[in-house]
Amino acid sequence: MLDVLVFGPHPDDAELGAGGAITKAVVEGLKVGIIDLTAGEMGTLGTKEIRLKEAQSAAKKLGVEFRENLGLPDGYLGLDISQEDIFAVAKKIRQYQPKIVLAPYWIDRHPDHVASSEIITKAAHYAKLKKFKLEYPQHKIQQLIYYELNGQFTPSFIMDVSDFFERKKEAIMSHKSQFKEFSKVYLPFPLVERCVYYGSLIDVSFGEAFMIRDSLKVDKWKTIINK
Numbered sequence: 001m002l003d004v005l006v007f008g009p010h011p012d013d014a015e016l017g018a019g020g021a022i023t024k025a026v027v028e029g030l031k032v033g034i035i036d037l038t039a040g041e042m043g044t045l046g047t048k049e050i051r052l053k054e055a056q057s058a059a060k061k062l063g064v065e066f067r068e069n070l071g072l073p074d075g076y077l078g079l080d081i082s083q084e085d086i087f088a089v090a091k092k093i094r095q096y097q098p099k100i101v102l103a104p105y106w107i108d109r110h111p112d113h114v115a116s117s118e119i120i121t122k123a124a125h126y127a128k129l130k131k132f133k134l135e136y137p138q139h140k141i142q143q144l145i146y147y148e149l150n151g152q153f154t155p156s157f158i159m160d161v162s163d164f165f166e167r168k169k170e171a172i173m174s175h176k177s178q179f180k181e182f183s184k185v186y187l188p189f190p191l192v193e194r195c196v197y198y199g200s201l202i203d204v205s206f207g208e209a210f211m212i213r214d215s216l217k218v219d220k221w222k223t224i225i226n227k
């Protein structure tokens, strides 16, 4: 059983969008796993083998329990979403029974990111339906939370990742075939500046933005009072 299951379209997306929050969850004692939907084999840089290796070394930096790859077809994912793709993700949700699932935001210039968002969103739905026989028993997650890649949203909340920004950087730079300089990681504008910007909105050094479609339940004022 996991607390947080993070899905990424390509082998570097989870850390690009949520690397700080992932490490923060691990440090807080939560059980976190990452599943990449594709191996990024259609990317201009790197090969499937190199990218899978880089993803594992990034996972070590983040400190997660495991990182798997579903092996869905990179590049083609954005062309056509199949029932098999949705059920493959739904099975993983049932297998690991996470409380929270992280998925990429559904508006993005990369069709694979858009498709992944839809696949994961639908998978979370089918994972909870008892009458769909998907290898494991049904599982209902508590919250589906979206992170940013190339798209931007008005955040539902911003997580303070100041203490974990270095680890996010190390994880991203583990993808040596993809990135040479951290200051030149664009999504589509500099990632560092994006995190500084979100940090500034909550008065900290670095922040990561998240969005939820469902309302977040607040049962105690203390939940939303920081100090």
Ligand SMILES: [Zn+2]
Pocket (backbone or CB within 6 Å): 009, 010, 013, 110, 113
């Ligand atoms: Zn990607």
